[in-house]
Amino acid sequence: MTVLSTPVGIATSAADTLRRRPGADMAGAAFKWLLIGATVFATGFLAVLLGVMIVDGWDVLSGNLVHFLTHGFSQRSATDAGVWQGIIGSLQVALVTGVFAIPIGIATAIYLVEYAEGSRFARLVELNIRNLAGVPSIVYGLLGLAVFVKTLSGFTQGKTVIAGGMTLAAMVLPIVVITSVEALKAVPSSLREAAYGVGATKWEVLSRQVLPAAMSTILTGTVLSLARALGEAAPLILVGAATGFLRFGDANFAETFTGPYTALPVLILNFAQQPGDDWGTNAAAASVVILVLVLMVNGVAIYLRNRFEKQW
Amino acid sequence: MTEERVTEEREQVPVSTARIDVSGVTTAATTGTRTEVNTVFECSGVDVYYGDFRALRDVTLDVAEHEVTALIGPSGCGKSTFLRCFNRMNDLIEGARVEGTVNYHGVDLYQAEIDPVEVRRRIGMVFQKPNPFPKSIYDNIAYGPRLAGARKSALDDIIERSLIRAALWEEVKDRLKSSAYGLSGGQQQRLCIARAIAVEPDVVLMDEPCSALDPIATGRIEELIAELKTDYTIVIVTHNMQQAARISDMTAFFSVQLNERGTRTGELVEFAPTSHIFTKPDDQRTEAYITGRVG
Amino acid sequence: MSPSPASTLSAADLRTSPGRRARSALARWLFLLAAAATVLVSALIIWTVVSEAWTFISQVAFDKLADIGWFPRRGLFDLSTLLVNSAQISLIAMAVAVPSGFGSAVYLSEYAHPRVRRVMKPTLELLASVPSVVLGVFAISFITPSILSPFFSEINFFNKLAAGIAVGLLVIPLIASIAEDALRAVPVSLREASAGLGARKITTSIRVVLPAAMSGLMAATVVGFSRAIGETMVVTIASGGGDTSLFNLSWMESGGTITSAMASLGLGTDQVAGNDLAFQSLYFLGALLFVITLGLNMIGDQIVRRLREKY
Numbered sequence: 001m002t003v004l005s006t007p008v009g010i011a012t013s014a015a016d017t018l019r020r021r022p023g024a025d026m027a028g029a030a031f032k033w034l035l036i037g038a039t040v041f042a043t044g045f046l047a048v049l050l051g052v053m054i055v056d057g058w059d060v061l062s063g064n065l066v067h068f069l070t071h072g073f074s075q076r077s078a079t080d081a082g083v084w085q086g087i088i089g090s091l092q093v094a095l096v097t098g099v100f101a102i103p104i105g106i107a108t109a110i111y112l113v114e115y116a117e118g119s120r121f122a123r124l125v126e127l128n129i130r131n132l133a134g135v136p137s138i139v140y141g142l143l144g145l146a147v148f149v150k151t152l153s154g155f156t157q158g159k160t161v162i163a164g165g166m167t168l169a170a171m172v173l174p175i176v177v178i179t180s181v182e183a184l185k186a187v188p189s190s191l192r193e194a195a196y197g198v199g200a201t202k203w204e205v206l207s208r209q210v211l212p213a214a215m216s217t218i219l220t221g222t223v224l225s226l227a228r229a230l231g232e233a234a235p236l237i238l239v240g241a242a243t244g245f246l247r248f249g250d251a252n253f254a255e256t257f258t259g260p261y262t263a264l265p266v267l268i269l270n271f272a273q274q275p276g277d278d279w280g281t282n283a284a285a286a287s288v289v290i291l292v293l294v295l296m297v298n299g300v301a302i303y304l305r306n307r308f309e310k311q312w
Numbered sequence: 313m314t315e316e317r318v319t320e321e322r323e324q325v326p327v328s329t330a331r332i333d334v335s336g337v338t339t340a341a342t343t344g345t346r347t348e349v350n351t352v353f354e355c356s357g358v359d360v361y362y363g364d365f366r367a368l369r370d371v372t373l374d375v376a377e378h379e380v381t382a383l384i385g386p387s388g389c390g391k392s393t394f395l396r397c398f399n400r401m402n403d404l405i406e407g408a409r410v411e412g413t414v415n416y417h418g419v420d421l422y423q424a425e426i427d428p429v430e431v432r433r434r435i436g437m438v439f440q441k442p443n444p445f446p447k448s449i450y451d452n453i454a455y456g457p458r459l460a461g462a463r464k465s466a467l468d469d470i471i472e473r474s475l476i477r478a479a480l481w482e483e484v485k486d487r488l489k490s491s492a493y494g495l496s497g498g499q500q501q502r503l504c505i506a507r508a509i510a511v512e513p514d515v516v517l518m519d520e521p522c523s524a525l526d527p528i529a530t531g532r533i534e535e536l537i538a539e540l541k542t543d544y545t546i547v548i549v550t551h552n553m554q555q556a557a558r559i560s561d562m563t564a565f566f567s568v569q570l571n572e573r574g575t576r577t578g579e580l581v582e583f584a585p586t587s588h589i590f591t592k593p594d595d596q597r598t599e600a601y602i603t604g605r606v607g
Numbered sequence: 608m609s610p611s612p613a614s615t616l617s618a619a620d621l622r623t624s625p626g627r628r629a630r631s632a633l634a635r636w637l638f639l640l641a642a643a644a645t646v647l648v649s650a651l652i653i654w655t656v657v658s659e660a661w662t663f664i665s666q667v668a669f670d671k672l673a674d675i676g677w678f679p680r681r682g683l684f685d686l687s688t689l690l691v692n693s694a695q696i697s698l699i700a701m702a703v704a705v706p707s708g709f710g711s712a713v714y715l716s717e718y719a720h721p722r723v724r725r726v727m728k729p730t731l732e733l734l735a736s737v738p739s740v741v742l743g744v745f746a747i748s749f750i751t752p753s754i755l756s757p758f759f760s761e762i763n764f765f766n767k768l769a770a771g772i773a774v775g776l777l778v779i780p781l782i783a784s785i786a787e788d789a790l791r792a793v794p795v796s797l798r799e800a801s802a803g804l805g806a807r808k809i810t811t812s813i814r815v816v817l818p819a820a821m822s823g824l825m826a827a828t829v830v831g832f833s834r835a836i837g838e839t840m841v842v843t844i845a846s847g848g849g850d851t852s853l854f855n856l857s858w859m860e861s862g863g864t865i866t867s868a869m870a871s872l873g874l875g876t877d878q879v880a881g882n883d884l885a886f887q888s889l890y891f892l893g894a895l896l897f898v899i900t901l902g903l904n905m906i907g908d909q910i911v912r913r914l915r916e917k918y
Contacts, residue, residue, distance in 0.1 A: 038710020
């Protein structure tokens with residue numbers, strides 16, 4: 001018991017023992033710098049990546065950029081080849097992805113949050129969404145090949161932008177659902193009660209109060225999911241985005257949805273697999289193009305979030 | 313058996329209250345010089361800011377050694393904020409700033425060369441909600457001594473002593489290696505007290521240690537506080553006036569002032585021996601509060 | 608003259624107009640339909656993958672599943688080649704991603720000024736959307752020639768080490784994000800308890816916060832590993848370009864993984880030649896990948912759920 005009593009000499013020695021000793025927290029300082037190093041590594045490689053791609057692709061980016069952006073693929077020479085078809089194809093695929101994933105995703109989220117919280121079917125849907133979110137993208141390619149390209153060929157016309165877009169829609173669906181669920185849950189229940197209190201039906205409460213309130217967050221999530229779709233190549237390879245020569249003839253806009261197509265990341269794969277430094281330059285330049293594209297879309301998402309951010 | 317012990321403890325509470333009166337007499341009023349007691353803390357003109365917001369204004373009071381000093385007042389009056397000035401816990405809050413002086417045995421705790429970590433080793437703290445680590449009972453108490461470099465062989469001894477001191481030994485001695493989360497709320501809080509005193513601090517700060525506990529567990533903690541003050545200086549924040557009356561020697565009453573900008577700033581209204589505060593307070597606001605007319 | 612309101616009120620007055628009620632009911636059914644569609648996606652994945660994979664399993668000669676390597680068009684389907692390469696590349700990826708991801712998570716949750724955190728969290732999200740083909744190009748145009756070659760002179764142009772490092776970079780944001788959530792879920796009161804006992808920040812972080820968040824950190828690792836196994840394009844570009852690969856254990860050699868073998872088969876689906884089972888093997892690999900990642904994700908999910916119950 002005596003050991004636990006107050007230190008006797010404290011009054012005289014307090015000043016000394018409380019003083020910051022130089023080097024007392026060396027380990028702490030080292031640890032902090034280690035963590036900063038890890039953080040810089042984790043986030044800084046984007047800058048290195050961008051730098052390397054710009055340097056490697058400089059010949060194209062500085063001298064040949066307009067040609068590169070506006071011309072189609074060429075089997076003959078690297079300097080003739082461009083990414084125009086890839087850009088158009090990627091945007092078309094993203095459009096189809098959005099058309100399918102956004103309504104279904106948001107509607108599923110509404111069902112989960114507003115109609116069925118806690119029901120057995122809702123739990124099944126939730127579990128299913130969580131598991132789908134972890135399925136590797138290439139597995140969605142198998143789904144697309146079997147279902148969208150073959151079984152539904154009457155609708156998709158086979159290996160087309162529509163089949164590709166539907167495949168990616170299945171892939172990003174979990175992301176849209178998860179972000180929309182979070183957005184809807186963030187809407188305070190007092191808003192719903194207020195609307196019910198003046199005699200609105202459930203649909204009126206949803207369409208006029210809850211959805212407008214949650215829309216900015218939902219929008220941010222969906223834009224991010226489209227960015228993900230823009231950069232994805234693996235499933236598109238399986239559902240037939242052309243990786244080689246592609247005629248881009250006189251087809252009008254509508255017809256391009258049902259004809260052969262390619263996508264920017266698939267073109268990059270092609271460039272990267274060709275022998276020779278010229279193709280390497282093309283791969284790097286195309287990487288810069290897709291990075292800029294994806295960063296721009298992300299920028300839009302971040303802008304939307306900051307612009308409409310609400311405090312509940 | 314437990315039933316018996318509980319009633320026994322409840323009956324002992326008045327005894328400790330009786331002791332308070334004695335020590336209260338030995339203490340000179342308010343902030344005047346103490347004659348018969350050593351002063352541990354001398355605070356003067358303490359302001360606390362969170363960013364631009366002033367949470368506490370111009371607090372001046374002294375804390376005497378081996379006494380229980382209670383900080384009471386309505387919620388939002390800054391009593392917890394003030395408690396956290398004593399061991400520089402406010403440093404952990406982003407944007408918090410303390411002005412004025414807090415002298416500890418004559419050393420200004422807020423001068424640049426003071427290491428807040430060393431301060432906290434001497435000035436222990438028990439928190440509002442029991443916050444044992446998700447470790448075994450043993451490892452919870454061993455945490456502090458290990459930081460201080462205690463030898464492995466000494467640990468068993470320290471743990472037993474701390475648990476005995478915190479009146480928990482009998483209940484847990486057979487399951488020291490099991491999780492602290494298996495204990496009841498009251499036991500967890502006594503474990504936290506044992507953890508705090510295992511590093512042999514000079515002062516123990518308690519931030520509403522009983523607010524999350526049932527009356528029986530509260531009674532035990534109060535009894536423990538009365539015993540601990542023979543070895544430690546205790547500063548306790550409580551929203552329970554009866555508790556302050558039962559266990560403390562000195563009482564500081566804080567109140568909230570509504571500023572013209574609509575913000576609330578806490579201030580010290582009255583600081584006096586507990587018996588004085590609870591029988592004939594000098595300030596109208598104190599009287600209103602303790603008689604239950606406000607807050 | 609004017610009757611009191613109560614006497615004229617009938618049940619009809621308290622009925623919603625049929626149109627409004629119908630719209631509300633219709634909306635409900637549409638939402639339910641959408642939710643059902645997401646379940647249908649899963650069902651279709653499982654059905655297609657399993658049925659085609661079954662064709663493969665029922666027709667393949669089992670001795671062909673263990674041979675000198677993965678040569679689908681010659682009818683040699685050595686699974687160990689792909690499994691070993693997948694495991695090797697994923698382990699390299701984790702060796703890169705776990706220290707860096709955990710380090711940045713601890714920095715952001717314990718040390719960073721709120722303003723820094725507000726900038727860094729979106730940056731991590733941004734990193735998560737870097738297309739994987741770009742990291743594949745990065746691996747062959749920078750990691751191998753500029754970082755690895757100076758140290759390993761005999762390293763192959765296509766190699767598992769560079770592929771693993773690039774996959775690691777890709778997985779960092781995911782791991783950092785889950786780990787940060789786990790660390791932030793540790794109650795502030797535990798940090799205060801530790802600080803109140805005179806612990807420095809490093810001690811509080813290592814001895815209190817990290818152990819308390821352990822299950823979340825484990826979940827981050829498991830989910831990250833699952834993501835690394837499923838990553839396709841980086842490996843296809845940087846290590847497993849061809850559709851064949853000979854069994855080898857060297858990190859400095861090229862080698863195809865489950866995913867890159869699938870991509871290579873996919874690239875050739877128009878001109879499938881040689882062995883008839885090559886196409887079906889694509890689905891078999893898909894089934895294998897699906898089971899592995901699903902299993903890992905379910906483990907991760909379980910760990911996260913247990914974490915949530917604790918506090």
